[in-house]
Amino acid sequence: EVIPAARHDELKLSGDQKERLAALQKGVDAKLAELLNDEQNKQISDMRSGRGRGGPGGPGGFGNRRPPDDIYRWELHCLDRATGKTLWSQTALESKPRIPIERSNTYATETPVTDGERVYAYFGMHGVYCYDFAGNLIWKKDLGAFPMSGGWGTASSPVLDGKRLFVLCDNEQESFLVALDALTGDELWRVARSESTSYASPFVWRNKLRTEIIALGSPKVRSYDPATGKQLWELTIGNGRCTASPVGNAEMLFVGLDAGGGGPMGRGQRGEDAGGEDSASGMFAVSAGATGDLDSRDGDAATGGVVWNSRQNGPTTASPLLYDGYIYIVKRDGGILTCLDAETGEQVYRKRIPGAKAFWSSPWAAEGKVYFADDAGTTFVIKSGPEFEVLGQNEIDEMVWASPAAADGAIFLRGVDHLYCIGE
Template identity: 50%
Template structure:
């Protein structure tokens, strides 16, 4: 049973990512990427919705994906992978292992390599925000997958990003594609294909900043962080990483001292976005690099997700840190670390930072924890009954905290130091993607449909 739970933790998202979060304001967030603090500033957004309440339109999903939708102006973009042809199961017998001691080691189970003969179509779609009508759809690639994925995951876990002029979509080990706002292909780039942990697939989304596209390619064979010229696709710099497979999306952190590109893994690392120079690093702990950091001008807050045998920690790192800032054994501070909560319970959804408080949502069980961002002290920890698995990141709007589980049930809490459950909303679909929001409307992307929710 433990093995099954562990596998499920990696069905990203993402971001997923999970995953993997999506945009939080009309345009600004898409310059940075899909996984930063989701504080919604929109006006006239609904507080209640359901299958027949405040639904402006729905559009059928074409293909499958755990990536989040994004919005720019009057356009909604989403990526997906469509199974064109499923190959018959093809079992490859593994070589028998040599004798160990007085007996034979049990042979490994046969491996199904039929995925190498599957045919998929990787595509990006653009919808009209007002009507849900499809404006254009572009096929980036059609052919065989280059890596294996978890049976519960998809080949389109990474969220696209846009600056309004160009749209960038990364499909893990398939490649990076850049389109103009009308769907014309500008450039494409193959970053290689490498095995992932247990063949579970990929999830980290690209980040766009100052006409540079940053892509984190962590895997079991050749991990690296690469910066691409967003206009031409030419490589500006590449940094090798002593990491295995990760799923967390990097963030650009503009703080009171400088601008940093922060990534998570077995270590948290900060890079100079211009040169790729390593600024600081620290040992993270936890189990899985899935959620992404949140930040303000003076500090950045992050941690890896926990698992059945580990609890996710939460760190606060001050702006201007330098070098190895890992606290000494048994310590919770260092020259760069303001505080550390070793058993904070960081999980798959990214944390939420709002008005000096950090909210942590559990992957399962309906637990929500609130910490003081200045001290790391626990403000409250509560459990909400009946909450399903949570993959999408929470968001805040009009002093209320929102989060939804995979069954489409949204819980609404009052923001602040006292826990108060305000209301619940529900849509009948399956949801792992985080929301997008603009022009008085939310965009939810389910397995069956895309929903525009507005008054």
């Protein structure tokens, strides 16, 4: 069944223990690849209640630096996972927008997150809202409104660690990372940040030694103690777009950015242009237990904590995928897919996916296959491992910007107008 979508945030499913949607655990239903190709297994629900990327030009961006005068509604919808039927809908806020957005963004780009009892929705500069599974508002929190670079709008999603909810709000005026009590919405701690506009979501890195909150910025990525907000380490990775979120395992964190200009996030620290010869675009690997200043701006793994740096292989919009010992990085434009060895950072291959358009959503993997959905609605199936091989492709008839979710043997794909459930 297809369910109306009209926005390009990621999906969050109750019962799915993954907080990031970059990868699926091994052992997920092996039939998912076959189900993607079978029209009889698709359920579709209409979600055209808001403006999607495929609609007319937006109110903000470089052509208009002021918020629109129209009244907008910020809504949260709960759907039955089996049927696509709407169980409840709540309007969190109805007002004029506080900031402008560019035409390729919306005011509902951030992904909700759930702890299995409550769901937390962050609408950028329009507040954080907590609901129970019956749709009752538990609490709400206004974190303020601040200008974003170029009027692009916001995109960073909240993350959970136990009873703490973390929100990263990097902007052009007063950047910060804040921890909220998930039960009450009370502020537990807040740390000021020198980085400016970022669209990357924070990452909860549960490594072999401790849990860390990773916040990607330009030019630095920083690690924080989730209990206190104390900074554990920092690493200069260069000026560029901060859109893709880090990934990690028990041993290492993998983080990077793209130093190209234009598009979301074209600036570094306030007043600095992205790109240029001094920009250290690429992927970095940081070992568990790192502390202090890990500055590696020369690109060498000469300081403690930095295991390797693969230059010129930084992600653009889609987050990198860590799967079976390899890191997959797909560029937003051109369909360029890079595969790195996670242990060494060595480039295994760099290939163009034939016929691919732009990639905004993050890839996912299952049963030895890696999936990439481009914005034209085509999902490409690539064989995992050191050899590049396109196993197949399938299509839906609309744009896809949101990263997919999977649960109970089904895949959920969100187009600009519909939500697709693909499964038996």
